[in-house]
Amino acid sequence: MGAGVQGPCHRQSHAMNHRIVRIFGALMLAALPFGLCAQDIPRPKEFYFEADTDVASPLQLYPGSDDATIQRLLQARDRNRRDATLATAQLAHISYATGRADTGAALYAEAKQRPDNARMRDSLHWNHGWDLYRSGDIAGALEQWRIAGAERLKGPSWLPPTLALGLWQLDRRDEAVRWYAASVRTEPLLWQSPDLARLLPDWTEADRAMLAEVAAAWQANPPSWP
Numbered sequence: 001m002g003a004g005v006q007g008p009c010h011r012q013s014h015a016m017n018h019r020i021v022r023i024f025g026a027l028m029l030a031a032l033p034f035g036l037c038a039q040d041i042p043r044p045k046e047f048y049f050e051a052d053t054d055v056a057s058p059l060q061l062y063p064g065s066d067d068a069t070i071q072r073l074l075q076a077r078d079r080n081r082r083d084a085t086l087a088t089a090q091l092a093h094i095s096y097a098t099g100r101a102d103t104g105a106a107l108y109a110e111a112k113q114r115p116d117n118a119r120m121r122d123s124l125h126w127n128h129g130w131d132l133y134r135s136g137d138i139a140g141a142l143e144q145w146r147i148a149g150a151e152r153l154k155g156p157s158w159l160p161p162t163l164a165l166g167l168w169q170l171d172r173r174d175e176a177v178r179w180y181a182a183s184v185r186t187e188p189l190l191w192q193s194p195d196l197a198r199l200l201p202d203w204t205e206a207d208r209a210m211l212a213e214v215a216a217a218w219q220a221n222p223p224s225w226p
Contacts, residue, residue, distance in 0.1 A: 041142065041146055041150065041163060041167065041175060041179075042146075042150055042151075043178065043226075044160060044178055044179050044181070044182035045155050045182065046182070046185055046225065046226075047155055047182070047185060047186045048155035048156060048157050048159055048160050048182055048183065048186045049154075049155060049157065049186055050154045050155055050156045050157060051156075051157060052149070052156035052157060052158060054119050054123070055119055055122045055123045055126055055148065055149075055156065056123075056126055056156065056158045057123065058093070058127060059086055059089040059090055059093070059123060059124070059127050060086075060090050061073060061076060061083055061086045061087045061090050062076075062090070065094045065097065070091065070094065073087045073090055073091050073094075074087075074091070077091065084114070085111050085114055085115055085116055085120065085124075088107050088110055088111040089107070089108065089111045089124055089127060091107050092104045092105075092107035092108045092111065092127075092128070092131070093127065093131055095107060096131035096132075096134065096135055097131075097134075101135055101137075104131060108124060108127075108128045108131075111124050112124050112125075122147075122148045122149070122152075123148070125144045125145070125147045125148035126144070126145065126148040126149070126158075128144045129141040129142070129143075129144030129145040129148065129162075132144060133166065138166050138169050138170055139170065141166055142163065142166040142167070142170070145159065145162055145163060145166065146163075150163070155182075155186075157183075157186065157187075159179075159182075160179045160180060160181075160182040160183040160186070161179075161180065161183055161199075161200065161211055163175075163176075163179045164176045164177070164179040164180040164183075164211060164214045165207060165210055165211050165214070167179065168210060168211075168213065168214050169210065173217065174223075176214050176217075177214060177217050177218050177221075177223060178223050180211075180214045180215060180217075180218045181218055181222060181223050181225070184218065184222075185225065191215070192219075194212075194215055196208040196211060196212060196215075
């Protein structure tokens, strides 16, 4: 096919992209100070036994992310107060996944103003953290994860390996190893010689490989407690 000729699949994809752009254009909010820097991460507690699966789960109202799903989410956001926060959070995730970080940040900021409960608020921060992480903003991700878990009385089990992952990539190696050590203290049989594919099935292979570096650093020089 000649360089100047567009086939039907190309035209269909081009039209869909324009529809999605128009949909997301309706979501652009007033400029907010979205830039985040990771604040000081507190030293870890001794144990982190809480499963916390209701917080550490993707926020999704409808499956999918195509333009039809986006339209349904927009309708739920505008018409159904009960589903509005969840719909807004899913739209935020889709925004980040399609390279619209400013829109995603604005939508997360909106959702955080009206969470259904404290667990939903923590989940919004957990999800926002992973979207920031995947977009390359490691410091911003750490700040969201800190808010989601580091300030709670009970210790969520996802927190030590997740903070260790982010801290290691920011070259805060000693802190990363201290946080990894909290997982080992909590579940030594699981984390001393970890099967990361089994422990963290939702992580990418690259992220598991990064955490394996933290585990190796812990094995070489385990920090004392406290």
